[in-house]
Amino acid sequence: MSAVHADLHYTKTHEWVKVHGDGTATVGITDHAQEALGDIVFVETPEVGRQVDAGDGCAVVESVKAASDIYTPLAGEVVEVNAALADTPELINQSAYGDGWIFTLRVADPGAVSGLLDAAGYQAVLDAEV
Amino acid sequence: MLIQEQSRPGRRAAAQAPLYSAEVSDIPVSARRAAPLVLPEVSELQAVRHYTRLSQKNFSIDTHFYPLGSCTMKYNPRACNTLAMLPGFLARHPAAPDSHGQGLLACLFELQEMLKEVTGMHAVSLAPSAGAQGEFAGVAMIRAYHRARNDSARTEILVPDAAHGTNPASAVMCGFVAREIPTGSNGDVDIAALREAVGPQTAGIMLTNPSTVGVFDRNIVEIAGIVHAAGGLLYYDGANLNAILGKVRPGDMGFDVIHMNLHKTFSTPHGGGGPGAGPVGVSKRLEPFLPVPLVVQDGDDYRWVSEHERPQSIGRLTAFGGNMGILLRAYVYARMLGREGMKRVSEFSTLNANYLMTRLKAAGFDAAYPQRRASHEFIITMKREARDLGVNAMDFAKRLLDYGFHAPTTYFPLLVPECLLIEPTETETKEELDDFVAALIAIREEARTNPELVKGAPHTMPVRRLDDVRAARQLDLAWRSSANCT
Missing domain, CATH: 3.40.640.10 (Type I PLP-dependent aspartate aminotransferase-like (Major domain))
Known part of the structure; x- marks a missing residue:
């Protein structure tokens, strides 16, 4: 059973976002996503400074099965990316909600997070898929 | 062993060697190779054995049923x-x-x-x-x-x-x-x-x-x-x-x-x-x-x-x-x-696919779109087997090799979980299709009684289960001579 964390927000396309107090938010893929993809072998992170709109494909996660676009749940400016993924992409498999984070945004509209799924809403998406 | 590793200085296949060297005086000195090309130096018999053995490791349409979905691996008439x-x-x-x-x-x-x-x-x-x-x-x-x-x-x-x-x-x-x-x-x-x-x-x-x-x-x-x-x-x-x-x-x-x-x-x-x-x-x-x-x-x-x-x-x-x-x-x-023959190609490729799908459904496998008639290929999903038996589509695919069948396409298309995309083509006999069904049934039985056997497959191939994660993370694409290649 895939883990879903209560303090995060989610998308139907299996990204999670954690909103911080300072106007930034961190994005990654969910435990369910890493499990479905299998062993991750490469991650392409966005460029720091890039302006992104909600729903833009801005990272690519490649596993032994498939290469998948990662869509940013929120609009904003990329302020930091997880450099450790370059050499250890398996961090996403080991810790999808922790060390396997992908990038951090300065969020353009903090209110937009209310349009995302909460943990219960995402759990319902997962239940519908099974 | 690579053919380069069999190389010994001065060994050659005299009968195959060129009789003269090409004149290179019209190529500028700056564009000429300083050291000779690193080619394996082996006897004619070594070359014959090496490539004959390699060809015997082939898993090909000429030797095996090859139901690789979306690839149409039909017989290539001589x-x-x-x-x-x-x-x-x-x-x-x-x-x-x-x-x-x-x-x-x-x-x-x-x-x-x-x-x-x-x-x-x-x-x-x-x-x-x-x-x-x-x-x-x-x-x-x-x-x-x-x-x-x-x-x-x-x-x-x-x-x-x-x-x-x-x-x-x-x-x-x-x-x-x-x-x-x-x-x-x-x-x-x-x-x-x-x-x-x-x-x-x-x-x-x-x-x-x-x-x-x-x-x-x-x-x-x-x-x-x-x-x-x-x-x-x-x-x-x-x-x-x-x-x-x-x-x-x-x-x-x-x-x-x-x-x-x-x-x-x-x-x-x-x-x-x-x-x-x-x-x-x-x-x-x-x-x-x-x-x-x-x-x-x-x-x-x-x-x-x-x-x-x-x-x-x-x-x-x-x-x-x-x-x-x-x-x-x-x-x-x-x-x-001819025109009539082309029609028979599609008729028999879809007939074979539907026969195979019907038999697999009857044997208790899950078709991804059970209510639809198959075209020339179809998908079965191993979601239930993966959940109940802990043996996934890849394990089934690898074990099929031991049974003498090339695996179907695995994990494609991405929208169906644990899928095998199976395309028998028109050039297979009913007996071959029946044997394939029997193999999948036998593998499922193994998955129930001895799952490790299936998860460790293949056991009879020249190479065993490949570590595709390591292969993708640590790319190793070139053979390098210890001496001459820089």
């Missing part, structure tokens, strides 16, 4: 090889004048005509030398068409998620943005989502029909209407042409451009990155943009047409006219079949 290797074809120089190659040009012209007729398209170019190049040419023609009409706002290509995986890549290669259209639960394109997606930004849609979920999209005429009404063009990916050959024509469905994989439907050898052929066919409005060269008939003569006569052509894709040896094999294959 007659095609024999005739394509006639000395008149083999010895012809590609720069020889047209008057010295009328036989070859006649074959190519007839092949163009046969492909036109069987697909219902207005014109065909044989130039693309692979399926991917055919896709590139097809999308490049869509781009050229809109540009010629000064319609620069068309920046998007729609790609259903059940399309062939190369489609979005081809769209992006030609400068478009690929926009995904979902598939409904019945396997057809989601029409409501399509209606929402089309607009003045739509350059076209790339469809594989039957799609990679193994069903024929029943709404194709409606889809064509929606996309055409929005000003877009329809691209037909010929990956699954084997299912409809001689029965339904993409031109009649409303498609504007199609590529055909001759190495699939027309039975030329494929695999291993070897030569392919991806001819493109177009509707009348796209004809000016076809890649060159093309073969035309002038009275009793045949000749090449180049960009001089086709100023709007997207241009050349290769130095000469495409992969001649492959085009000739396809020509012979098409001539041997």
Whole structure:
């Protein structure tokens, strides 16, 4: 059973976002996503400074099965990316909600997070898929 | 052991060695190699044994059932090889004048005509030398068409998620943005989502029909209407042409451009990155943009047409006219079949697929689209086996090798979890299909009683289960000599 964390927000396309107090938010893929993809072998992170709109494909996660676009749940400016993924992409498999984070945004509209799924809403998406 | 590792200085195959060295005095000293090329130095017998042993490790259509979905691994008739290797074809120089190659040009012209007729398209170019190049040419023609009409706002290509995986890549290669259209639960394109997606930004849609979920999209005429009404063009990916050959024509469905994989439907050898052929066919409005060269008939003569006569052509894709040896094999294959034979190809490929699907369903396996008739291929999902037995689709696939069957395509298309995409083709006997069903049943029984046996498979192959994670994370692509290679 895939883990879903209560303090995060989610998308139907299996990204999670954690909103911080300072106007930034961190994005990654969910435990369910890493499990479905299998062993991750490469991650392409966005460029720091890039302006992104909600729903833009801005990272690519490649596993032994498939290469998948990662869509940013929120609009904003990329302020930091997880450099450790370059050499250890398996961090996403080991810790999808922790060390396997992908990038951090300065969020353009903090209110937009209310349009995302909460943990219960995402759990319902997962239940519908099974 | 690599052949390089067998090398010993000074050892050679005297009978095979060249009698003289080429004169290199006209090559500038700066461009000449200082040290000799690192080639293995082995005896003739060592070379013969090495490559014979390698060939015996092949898992090929000549040795095994090969139901690799979406790849159409049908038998390659020997007659095609024999005739394509006639000395008149083999010895012809590609720069020889047209008057010295009328036989070859006649074959190519007839092949163009046969492909036109069987697909219902207005014109065909044989130039693309692979399926991917055919896709590139097809999308490049869509781009050229809109540009010629000064319609620069068309920046998007729609790609259903059940399309062939190369489609979005081809769209992006030609400068478009690929926009995904979902598939409904019945396997057809989601029409409501399509209606929402089309607009003045739509350059076209790339469809594989039957799609990679193994069903024929029943709404194709409606889809064509929606996309055409929005000003877009329809691209037909010929990956699954084997299912409809001689029965339904993409031109009649409303498609504007199609590529055909001759190495699939027309039975030329494929695999291993070897030569392919991806001819493109177009509707009348796209004809000016076809890649060159093309073969035309002038009275009793045949000749090449180049960009001089086709100023709007997207241009050349290769130095000469495409992969001649492959085009000739396809020509012979098409001539041997004839119009009636082509129909039988699609009839028997779909019959074999439906027989196999029905037997597997009866044996308790889950078809991904059980309510739909299969095309020439179908999907079973091992989701239940993975959940209940802890043995997944990949384990089944690997264990099939021990039973003497090539694995079906695994984990593609991505929208069906734990899937095996199975394409038996028309050239298998019922007995072979029955044996394949028996093997899958036996493997499922093993998964119940001895799951480790299945999870550790294959056990009888020259190489065991590969560590594909390590292979992808630590790329090791080149053999390096310890001494001479830097």
